[in-house]
Amino acid sequence: MVKIDLRVNGESRAVDVDPRTSLLDLLRERLGLTGAKKGCDHGQCGACTVLIDGRRANACLALAVAQDGAEVTTVEGLADGDALHPVQDAFLDRDAFQCGYCTPGQLCSAVGMLAEHGPSAVTGDLEHDPELTDAEIRERMSGNLCRCGAYVNIVAAVREVVA
Amino acid sequence: MRPFTYARAADTADAVRNAGPGTMYLGGGTNLVDLMRLGVAEPAHLVDVSRLAHDTIEETSTGLRIGAAVRNSDLAAHPVVRSRYPMLARAVLTGASAQVRNVATVGGNLLQRTRCPYFQDVSKPCNKRRPGSGCPAVEGDHANLAVLGHSEHCVATHPSDMAVALAALGATVHVSGPDGDRTVPMPGLHRLPADRPAEDTVLAAGELITAVELPAPPAGRSAYRKVRERASFAFALVSVAAALDVGEDGVVRDCRLALGGVAHAPWRAMYAEEALRGAPADRDTFTGAADLELAEARPLPRNAYKVPLARHLIVHTLQELMP
Numbered sequence: 068m069v070k071i072d073l074r075v076n077g078e079s080r081a082v083d084v085d086p087r088t089s090l091l092d093l094l095r096e097r098l099g100l101t102g103a104k105k106g107c108d109h110g111q112c113g114a115c116t117v118l119i120d121g122r123r124a125n126a127c128l129a130l131a132v133a134q135d136g137a138e139v140t141t142v143e144g145l146a147d148g149d150a151l152h153p154v155q156d157a158f159l160d161r162d163a164f165q166c167g168y169c170t171p172g173q174l175c176s177a178v179g180m181l182a183e184h185g186p187s188a189v190t191g192d193l194e195h196d197p198e199l200t201d202a203e204i205r206e207r208m209s210g211n212l213c214r215c216g217a218y219v220n221i222v223a224a225v226r227e228v229v230a
Numbered sequence: 231m232r233p234f235t236y237a238r239a240a241d242t243a244d245a246v247r248n249a250g251p252g253t254m255y256l257g258g259g260t261n262l263v264d265l266m267r268l269g270v271a272e273p274a275h276l277v278d279v280s281r282l283a284h285d286t287i288e289e290t291s292t293g294l295r296i297g298a299a300v301r302n303s304d305l306a307a308h309p310v311v312r313s314r315y316p317m318l319a320r321a322v323l324t325g326a327s328a329q330v331r332n333v334a335t336v337g338g339n340l341l342q343r344t345r346c347p348y349f350q351d352v353s354k355p356c357n358k359r360r361p362g363s364g365c366p367a368v369e370g371d372h373a374n375l376a377v378l379g380h381s382e383h384c385v386a387t388h389p390s391d392m393a394v395a396l397a398a399l400g401a402t403v404h405v406s407g408p409d410g411d412r413t414v415p416m417p418g419l420h421r422l423p424a425d426r427p428a429e430d431t432v433l434a435a436g437e438l439i440t441a442v443e444l445p446a447p448p449a450g451r452s453a454y455r456k457v458r459e460r461a462s463f464a465f466a467l468v469s470v471a472a473a474l475d476v477g478e479d480g481v482v483r484d485c486r487l488a489l490g491g492v493a494h495a496p497w498r499a500m501y502a503e504e505a506l507r508g509a510p511a512d513r514d515t516f517t518g519a520a521d522l523e524l525a526e527a528r529p530l531p532r533n534a535y536k537v538p539l540a541r542h543l544i545v546h547t548l549q550e551l552m553p
Binding site: 069085086087089108109110111113116119122123124125128129130132133135148176179181183184185186187188190191192206207208209210211 | 231233234235236238256259260263264266268278279280303306309312313316319320323324327328329330332333427461462463491
């Protein structure tokens with residue numbers, strides 16, 4: 068076991084972890100934060116997306132032991148008390164989900180995306196940061212799968228926050 | 231997952247010193263952690279090099295020096311990469327997802343393993359994973375595997391997009407190891423499988439990639455084009471990194487051409503480049519050059535589509551780069 072210190076949703080946590088533990092399992096099994104979901108456990112579906120030091124990442128591919136000193140934000144940490152994060156509000160407004168399993172990952176991914184700069188694979192002019200058109204939003208959110216196919220409303224929700 | 235010990239390296243020398251038998255370096259872990267979970271990789275010890283100081287991008291007298299711990303997303307968003315090496319920015323941006331690019335390092339991207347389905351399934355034989363056990367892909371599911379440079383022992387492809395651009399740009403990989411520092415040219419880091427498919431690269435045990443150095447960018451315009459089974463977050467069926475410089479007289483002054491998704495290594499199309507230089511920049515020349523390069527292709531029954539796909543992609547991309 069290895070002792071690590073990290074901050075999760077603003078709170079300091081000191082935990083002993085087996086080096087094999089993923090950040091996702093640490094959050095869900097040890098810290099009781101079951102918002103981040105285990106979908107594929109291979110980094111392909113995005114249901115486990117959290118923010119590590121402000122950047123979106125797949126918690127299933129992150130070894131907990133390698134996160135010593137990191138600042139982690141999960142879906143549970145997005146709202147400010149009872150005031151939902153604007154992205155959460157937009158998902159409610161636009162009905163951007165069906166079963167909800169991918170939603171925590173979609174929310175964290177969208178929050179991370181909105182803080183990112185630079186072009187994407189669909190950006191025409193690489194030298195200037197593009198406007199977040201629907202095509203840009205789709206490309207930038209492509210690491211989050213939704214088996215229910217709520218993509219149209221997810222794009223609408225993200226667009227609402229961008230506007 | 232097999233138990234292992236973990237240590238965060240203090241610096242490059244510390245990392246190399248601690249890389250004994252059974253040790254693997256951990257970058258972002260986006261491929262390695264998955265392979266460990268699948269039982270494909272079974273390190274006894276991980277040395278975490280993701281927080282080493284070589285995480286900056288610096289301009290050199292002619293080009294750029296990219297630290298091995300630079301995250302893929304930071305590489306693609308760097309202003310100089312975007313303006314002077316658009317082929318590289320585009321290649322990186324077409325790889326994986328934003329979540330993976332935020333974490334994956336430049337060094338790790340180069341050293342990621344093939345996504346051949348047999349390599350990733352420990353219940354199957356695989357000469358790359360278990361030398362001498364056989365290659366079921368030759369008779370089986372090889373629809374997305376190699377058409378160039380493969381052997382009877384292995385038909386795996388290298389999955390990186392970034393590496394294809396680096397091969398076209400003629401990058402230099404800086405390495406530190408137990409026997410000191412050295413450089414390895416791109417292409418040249420990745421091997422063809424021959425009868426030793428377990429060895430993806432020419433790196434020796436314990437060698438650590440510390441930086442990738444780019445020479446001055448090629449003249450003319452450049453592009454990275456990737457064909458895949460869905461619009462995003464998928465590996466290349468075939469990709470092309472190309473640069474084309476055409477003179478006032480309509481003759482190709484210089485060019486760069488590399489292919490991804492077709493071989494065990496990023497495939498620098500040297501025959502095609504030679505045919506293009508000094509020839510009129512037109513469709514006939516481009517087609518002839520593509521055919522010359524692909525004459526060496528030995529497709530398998532279910533990946534024969536890659537040969538005409540590569541041909542069309544080369545011609546189309548070069549046409550797009552015409553002034």
